[in-house]
Amino acid sequence: MILSGKAFRFGDNVSTDVHLSVKYRSPDTTLQVLMRDAFKDIDPAFSASVRQGDVVVAGENFGLVSSRADAAVVLRELGISCVLARSFGHMFYRNAINMGLPVIECDTDSISAGDKVEVDPETGAIQTGGGEIRFAPYPPSLLKIIAAGGLIPFIQKEGGYPS
Amino acid sequence: MGQTIAEKILSAHSGTEARAGDLVVAEIDYLMAGDAKGPKALDIFREANLPFRLDPKKTDIIIDHFVPAFDVRWANDHVKLREFASERGVNLFDAGSGVCHTIVTEEGRVGPGDLAVGGDSHVCTYGALNTMAVAVESGETASVFATGKLWFKVPQTIRAEFEGILPEGNLPEGVFAKDLALYLAEEIGLNGANYRAIEYGGPALAALSVESRFTIANMAVDSGAKTGIMEADTKTTEWARAAGREGTPVSPDPDAVYERVIHLDVSSLEPAIAAPPTTDNVFAVGEFTGLPVHQVYVGTCTNGRLEDIEIVARILRSRKIAPGVRFYIAPASRRIQEAAERSGAIRVLNEAGAILLPPSCGPCASMTGNGLVGDGERVLTTANRNFPGRLGSKKAEIYLGSPATAAASAIAGQIADPREILAETAGAAR
Numbered sequence: 001m002i003l004s005g006k007a008f009r010f011g012d013n014v015s016t017d018v019h020l021s022v023k024y025r026s027p028d029t030t031l032q033v034l035m036r037d038a039f040k041d042i043d044p045a046f047s048a049s050v051r052q053g054d055v056v057v058a059g060e061n062f063g064l065v066s067s068r069a070d071a072a073v074v075l076r077e078l079g080i081s082c083v084l085a086r087s088f089g090h091m092f093y094r095n096a097i098n099m100g101l102p103v104i105e106c107d108t109d110s111i112s113a114g115d116k117v118e119v120d121p122e123t124g125a126i127q128t129g130g131g132e133i134r135f136a137p138y139p140p141s142l143l144k145i146i147a148a149g150g151l152i153p154f155i156q157k158e159g160g161y162p163s
Numbered sequence: 164m165g166q167t168i169a170e171k172i173l174s175a176h177s178g179t180e181a182r183a184g185d186l187v188v189a190e191i192d193y194l195m196a197g198d199a200k201g202p203k204a205l206d207i208f209r210e211a212n213l214p215f216r217l218d219p220k221k222t223d224i225i226i227d228h229f230v231p232a233f234d235v236r237w238a239n240d241h242v243k244l245r246e247f248a249s250e251r252g253v254n255l256f257d258a259g260s261g262v263c264h265t266i267v268t269e270e271g272r273v274g275p276g277d278l279a280v281g282g283d284s285h286v287c288t289y290g291a292l293n294t295m296a297v298a299v300e301s302g303e304t305a306s307v308f309a310t311g312k313l314w315f316k317v318p319q320t321i322r323a324e325f326e327g328i329l330p331e332g333n334l335p336e337g338v339f340a341k342d343l344a345l346y347l348a349e350e351i352g353l354n355g356a357n358y359r360a361i362e363y364g365g366p367a368l369a370a371l372s373v374e375s376r377f378t379i380a381n382m383a384v385d386s387g388a389k390t391g392i393m394e395a396d397t398k399t400t401e402w403a404r405a406a407g408r409e410g411t412p413v414s415p416d417p418d419a420v421y422e423r424v425i426h427l428d429v430s431s432l433e434p435a436i437a438a439p440p441t442t443d444n445v446f447a448v449g450e451f452t453g454l455p456v457h458q459v460y461v462g463t464c465t466n467g468r469l470e471d472i473e474i475v476a477r478i479l480r481s482r483k484i485a486p487g488v489r490f491y492i493a494p495a496s497r498r499i500q501e502a503a504e505r506s507g508a509i510r511v512l513n514e515a516g517a518i519l520l521p522p523s524c525g526p527c528a529s530m531t532g533n534g535l536v537g538d539g540e541r542v543l544t545t546a547n548r549n550f551p552g553r554l555g556s557k558k559a560e561i562y563l564g565s566p567a568t569a570a571a572s573a574i575a576g577q578i579a580d581p582r583e584i585l586a587e588t589a590g591a592a593r
Contacts, residue, residue: 061357064357069300069302087357087358089354089357090357090358090389091300093316093358094300094303097314098303105184136184136185139188141188142186142314145314151302151306152207152213152302152305152306155213155306156211156212160216160309160312
């Protein structure tokens with residue numbers, strides 16, 4: 001599985017309140033509305049310009065604070081193929097993989113907005129214009145969760161983790 | 164290169180040599196499903212038509228947040244949980260049994276070296292028993308019902324050393340485990356332990372009772388931690404044996420790699436207060452003495468244990484709650500309530516004018532719906548969170564402190580330093 005697209009670049013501490021602001025929410029807010037408003041406060045053009053396969057690249061603590069699984073679903077549904085960051089908020093990291101969105105901890109300093117990025121979760125390599133970035137590859141069971149589209153679909157399809 | 168406790172527990176449960184940053188799939192020893200997130204987990208489990216493959220002895224259904232049920236929605240959730248427990252042969256702790264984390268640790272549902280997960284932020288409380296416990300979302304709970312396993316990212320570890328214990332193993336007068344937990348929260352910062360494990364040790368920790376240690380482990384998550392784990396000693400193993408799950412204690416290697424080591428000298432500490440809006444906004448109580456309080460609450464998974472109720476009773480004996488103050492107290496389990504009745508503490512509380520609540524979460528989060536506060540009111544609670552709106556009105560102020568500080572403040576009608584009254588009671592017969 002090679003994930004490839006254009007980099008959208010964000011800084012440190014982008015909390016789920018920024019990329020999925022509660023101020024645009026009400027109990028009947030639809031996924032479409034959340035997708036339209038994603039990152040609105042820091043990149044108003046984001047949802048209009050993102051294309052299938054594009055990659056979100058951030059600094060420290062991406063997705064900090066909230067435990068809302070919507071935060072990962074919105075990015076996945078917008079076509080984001082993976083999120084690269086120096087570190088993640090705990091619940092966002094878990095929710096993302098459980099919702100089938102690959103999230104990868106790595107050194108993102110050399111990646112700029114608009115760079116073409118190719119990510120291989122199996123081998124742990126990221127190709128950018130400026131060279132290769134390495135990360136700890138996903139173990140087989142995690143690759144299967146991602147391929148199935150999330151934790152629950154994975155169990156439905158595979159019956160459980162390989163023993 | 165040595166391993167931390169978290170790395171060792173995840174190694175033993177995944178069959179790998181787990182190192183910080185690794186992704187592993189691990190066997191789960193225990194799953195706690197409560198009435199806040201459990202119902203959604205059951206919905207996901209049923210809608211996905213997953214098989215139930217978890218050993219039913221490795222999980223419990225616990226009803227503690229919405230007790231007594233005050234809305235048909237919660238009553239229906241409770242019906243759903245009871246039916247599931249009965250269908251699957253899962254043990255049910257129904258309304259009035261107590262707060263989930265207190266029950267789990269009292270009933271020997273987890274022990275040293277275990278790996279536990281649960282659908283509530285504060286499962287990290289089990290860390291006082293040398294258990295690695297991680298909060299999970301409803302979908303993950305459903306997945307554990309189906310597989311008995313879960314994937315984990317192995318966390319970095321922050322080591323917290325409690326040092327400077329006074330002679331005979333005492334903390335300074337008026338200082339309790341809650342104060343230690345708050346000073347550590349201040350040191351680490353609100354999200355300072357994001358995705359990390361906090362590993363606790365040191366001579367001042369060894370001097371504390373297991374009950375006190377639960378208070379400290381409980382607040383790991385309030386610094387953003389994935390889990391908090393304490394080293395096991397003879398107190399831990401005695402508790403675990405008496406509760407019925409001895410487990411296998413896990414110690415860190417001498418050359419374990421820590422991201423950061425914090426040394427907290429307890430010898431010069433004073434009673435602490437966490438002021439709004441966050442748990443890391445911590446001051447010596449003297450900064451706030453004299454501020455009127457309208458509601459005081461002692462209880463919760465942080466501070467509803469027998470020694471908490473006993474210290475409150477010692478302070479309230481022959482005294483009265485100040486006019487204009489509502490003093491709620493909820494023992495964290497039926498077992499604790501019974502012990503407090505036997506010791507006479509409950510009678511003292513009643514005579515002082517305290518309002519006794521059933522063993523449950525009580526007024527800890529506004530979602531629990533009881534004991535809410537209104538605009539402009541000020542609360543002192545022994546709970547673990549103080550952000551605006553946590554207890555009802557966003558225009559109320561929430562302060563956190565120890566049970567002793569809470570009791571002294573309830574008598575004074577204002578935030579008070581417990582040391583004066585503790586000195587007065589020191590000679591008095593219990």
